[in-house]
Amino acid sequence: MAGTGEPPYLRIAAEIRRRIADGRLKPGDRVPSTRRIAQEWGVALATATKVLTRLRQEGLVEARPRVGTVVAPPASAAPVTPSATSATPAVIPSATPSVTSAGGPQRPAGQPDAEMSRDRVVRAAIELADAEGLDALSMRGVAARLGVATMTTYRYVASKDELVLLMADAAFGELGYPEEPPAGWRARAERAARTLWAVHRRHPWLAQLNSLFRPLPLPNLLAHGEQLLATLEDLGFDVTAMMDLQVVIYSHIQGLAAHLEREVLAEAATGLSEEQWMEQQGPALGSIAATGRYPAFARVMAGLERDGYDLDLDRLFELGLRTLLDGLAALAAETGLHPPS
Incomplete structure (x- = not known):
């Protein structure tokens, strides 16, 4: 060593x-x-x-x-x-930096930060959160990823809280919508939900950020909500129903997406893959099933042991979306609103 x-x-x-x-x-x-x-x-x-x-x-x-x-x-x-192993890290993308007394890299005196920008800081932060999770995000970590001193990042972003908001808005804005919507309310709703799911699939940490009680004022997040709200409005729902139904659809997406990030963190914390963890928990779950107190659970466990089960979040997303939209169509019909098409 x-x-x-x-x-x-x-x-x-x-x-x-x-x-x-x-x-x-x-x-x-x-x-x-x-x-x-x-x-x-x-x-x-x-x-x-x-x-x-x-x-x-x-x-x-x-x-x-x-x-x-x-x-x-x-x-x-x-x-x-x-x-x-003892050389100084190279600056991205140019010359080798000197090192400050605090241990952070900085550009040689007189060299401009011409290639640095707020967008570069935000992009580096998104890449870090994508790879390591939001808990690993820090201004120091972003600076290290960029090969600059920590204080350099503060020239472009005032705080970590501001950085997270910028990251979220940029991530939600990566996928947009054509001006011409597809025909039919259901196709429009499916497109909006699948686009939002795809964004969360790209960036699992997004599911941690937005609280239903404290929604983030992000233009690019509202762009997705606008698609759903406009669809619900066309169906004739009142504003309260529109908000309720939008929250239900968004919660389906966010709820599933939260498990993407949790699994990354759990594997990092335990060192066990999903399969390894289930193997360890198998005896305990079998003991619970054997008590006879939970007969439906015991029957499911027996069936899964025979047939296996693949926890596929994409499949569950589509199942949930189809169920929600079927229910939405039934609700619209029951209340005499715009007939589903």
Whole structure:
């Protein structure tokens, strides 16, 4: 291992680099998340973020949404020399920076931040949240990802809270709608719901942000709501019913999407995949079923043991959407509103 005088993030990066070099971590394998690094080596999340940033800058790892940080294909990896473990991280995308006394990288004196912008800061933050979860987000971590001093990010975003709002608005704005809507209320409702689901699939951390009681004033989020509200209005529902039904449809999407982020965090915290966790819990669930107190549960467990079960959130989204829209059509018909088409 590198000398004890090195910063902790360089020593940890060297250890992960060795695991890649000797084949313990192969291309496509997940490397330890920031949370796992913090737990395994007893360092702060900010230090763990610098580890992954360093390895990413070397081309050894890459972030994949909803998967995490994985070992990069060999073709994209840069050669690593023995001295590379103690070199200063390279600035993205230009020259090697000096290091401040606080340990953060900064550009050499006189070099402008011409390529820096609010959009770059927001994009880097979204990539970090996509790969590591919203809990791993910090201004220091975003700065490390960009290869700049932490204070540099504050020139473009005043606080982490402001950054999260900018991230959310940018993410919700990635998928829009053509000016000409599809024919029929159901097709319009399906398009709006599926678009919003696709956004949450891209960015699972979004499900953590928006409370029904405290909705975020984000223009790009309202663009999705506008699609649903306009559809419900065309059906003839009053404003209270419009809001209620929009909340029900949005909650279906948000409720499922919340489990995408939770599973990423649970796997990072426990080190167990979904299958491994179920294997561990199997005996306990079997014991509960064997008590006879829950006969329907016991029958379901027996059937699943025989036939298996695939928890597919995309399938559940479509099932829930179809059920909700069938109910919406029935409700419109019962109340004598605009006949469904």
